Amino acid sequence: MRSFGRFTLFLSSMFVRRESFMTYVRLVIEESIKIGFNSILLVGIVSTFIGAVTTLQTAYNLVSPFIPSYVISLVVRDMTLLELAPTVMAIVYAGKVGSNIAGELGTMRITEQIDALEVMGINAASYLVLPKIIASLITYPMLVVVSAFLSLVGGYLAGSLAGVITPTEFVYGIRYEFIPFNITFALTKAYVFAFLVAAISAYKGFYTKGGALEVGVASTSAVTNSCIAILCADFLLTKLML
């Protein structure tokens, strides 16, 4: 509870004494490249494979001849959109980006780089953390879109290569009774998770004390705490929105 209070204070401290707007634009662009662009490959690989595997497993489970095979891609579509792309990718994202943010800020803390910024009169919390959170909010939803798309591509390829569903049926299934709200839901989750991962990891890194060992501890705990927060938020959002 006390650390939640500190977390809130930390977040509000970002909004005082800010540098010029252009500085922030530049920083956000830099961070977006670091956070978002550099995660595309990982997200892409994981999504394609999960999409492929989900398709094969769904096909394996639907053995009844009464169920048309386009149901396979329909199931894959809904699973991808509702859970795989936003949530599972958020766990992957926490592992990559969260540990990176906490490690970077933790190192800056113990080597007094954060103090150096503060001495110059820069609000280190806002200078270092705000651009990361904004960059995460901009890029993670894009990653989710990429992930959803590639999962379906993975499913399409695996389905046709393994001969469990024809390409025409797959596409038909994807379009069958599509609920546009699912996209809103997926993107809402994406924004919430993007914020949680960046803010929690930044908080863990920013308040690191000690030496190199503690930076490692901060990174690990950033990932653990982000994952727990993601799963709790996922549960709450699903309950509230669906």
Place this chain on the structure above:
Amino acid sequence: MIEVNRLSKSFDDKNILNDISAQFYQGKTNLIIGSSGTGKSVFLKNIVGLIEPDEGEVLFDGRKFTRADENVKADIRREIGMLFQGGALFDSKNVEQNIMFPLDVLTDMPKGEKLDRVNHCLERVGMAGINTKMPSEISGGMKKRVGIARAIVNDSKYLFCDEPNSGLDPQTSIRIDNLIHDITEELNITTIVVTHDMNSVMEIGDSIVFLYKGKKLWEGNNDSIFDSDCEELQDFIFANKLMRAVKKNRG
């Protein structure tokens, strides 16, 4: 001149600094000495505002800094340069970007002028030409020099150094000490150096404050330090053989 009046600081009921008053003079290298864990770094951080004192105040040339209005603080901060123990260079920026950083964020100087200044400062600390090196590619001593360049680039009036020669060999230490001393006289700034190195004390101790367990026990300079009757200070100075020999010689 920097004045510290009756400054106290505790962390979670543990008293670290106890009612310290001191003066640090312009154009002089002012040293804060004391053994490990006496609170030297905490004292320095209180002076530069990285830690807010529980009691007491700090004045920069008569301007109250502690608990001052944000604008006043910002103005004073612009005049402060600090060299950290490990240099604290920004890992993601090269040497030139590191030194230019205070100019980038604190001024709206045109790029050409900033570059001139950076090169001038690099030259002053004897490191001309390493502009594009990354911090990970230069040695500890070089990092300190670049750190000094970054601290003075914005025409700082106050220079703070926390153990500028920790982790350096004796020869490099003396060079860094002398560099700080010369720059202080040249620019006529107020410099405060935290150290527990007796070599530095002898070399550049224009004005010295001795801290012991969070209290100021003695002040003076590198001449009067041998004649002090403060027991804790005597123990601190004559901890090594060399200094005992120096004393014998003088006596």
